[in-house]
Amino acid sequence: MVVEDQYIPTQLGTVRVRLSGSGDPILMWPSLLMDHSLWDAQVDHLSTRFTTIALDPPGHGQSSRLASTFTFDECATCIVQILDALGFERTHVLGNSWGAMVGATFAARHPERVGCSILMNGTASPAPTRQKVEYAALVTIIRMMGGIRPPLTRSVVGAFLGPTSRKTRPATGPLIVDVARRQDAASLVKAVRSVVPLRPDQRDLLATIRTPTLIIAGREDVTFPPAEVQRMAAVIPNSEFVLIEDAAHLVALEVPDRVNMLIDDFIQKHERTGQDT
Template identity: 50%
Template sequence: MQTAFENLPFRDIPTCLGRLRVRTAGQGESIVFWSSLLMNGGMWMAQARYFSQRYQVILIDPPGHGDSATLTRAFSFEECARCIVEVLDALAVNKAHLVGNSWGGMIGGTFTAMYPNRVGAAVLMNCSGSAAGWRHRIEFPLLARIIRLFGGFRGGMRSLATRAFVGPTTERERPAVMTHIHQALSSCDINSIAWAVESVVPRRPDQLARLATIRSPVMVIAGAEDRTFAVKETHAMAQVIPGAKWVVMERTAHLAALENPEEVNNLIDRFLTEAKFE
């Protein structure tokens, strides 16, 4: 899986948050994929293989992740949305569908609200539209400091980060997913990850009023076993988006596209086929 990802054609695109490594596959309408914190575009390879038969798939290594440039400061959600616009401009793509997980789902909401003329439909997975609660405001800045102090995800830190991503089903039954997560953690740039965690978790804004302005077709997906964003929190996000389709995936936690790729592919495919675009 990782070799196939690394062999995809790529471009390095300058953006307001530094150089982003962007890989593409296929032809047709474009779908942009933005991943979770600590993950690069490789988390979407099952989707790339499936959708590149009919679409142009655009896999972004988010700022400070994968082969993109390192981060040297905190950032805003508006800057992340602007990065998507800059990627589309560089690829001469006028409009694209957006699929995002966690960080990518939250940024997908920002992008869809801010740039309605650049988005077809959006699929927002395992994410939240609310500001950070007390647990995220306390635990995640501490996590970022510990990661910097110990120079990476080792031992208990790796176990803690992995547990935030997976649920009991994946822990029991999906060793390949666990391996993918561990490999992703081992390749993280520590300073970049600390900046990203700080920006996406404790500093994240309340976006519910902004999301209420969206008029594009949107599907919001929650994982029944998600330990990072409870189903009720993701549902609150879906409820404020006019006409949003709401889905809860059983036996799935925080990385739905990795844990249940076939179900995710079918959900996205059916949604894009049935969505009504103005």
């Protein structure tokens, strides 16, 4: 499999994208603290039929540092700029958490440029007071420690993985910690503030989506519990909702085979019916 990295200028800085395969594109935007490697299993599976575009989101991985906080509309514009730079008119979108919110914004703002959206472990709601307080404390700790450091790493694993993955998928915890520890502290602070305390109420915007959308939740997710993810699905007309019982906040990493099957089935169904053309 041929893998190519490109560094694409966007309004939120230079974004590193990892390209694999050929065919229609699928763009993949991960969660906070994660980089393109969250999608490794999906890239391996999908790049035999698609061009996979797995990115390090702004301020993460090998993308440039963030200069300021951002909006989800600015993130959606980044997708447009990436597609333009690569010469693609439209793309399917995979998004997890932050990526799910960005993917939904992209589908609402740029319907002519999206095929299917598969959005995992996201929300359409603003952050409640409790979450704002918790993440304000997280930002303070990241600043003090200069990044994600022990014992904060235990909190990250607890936020991302449930009891099933911690018990039966022991490799997932160290992988998450390794990626999180490599992120730039100043950029993390700006990204966390943008995605949590500054997060807008998107329910009215998401109600305008008319393109095929699959929403996936993990039963064991404590960051965005299933009921919250289901509320996101409820405001998107004709969206489909799937609950995975034995996974938490990073379902694409925790149960990749099941997620890959859901992606395949959803895209193939809409290709057959012509709803994404």
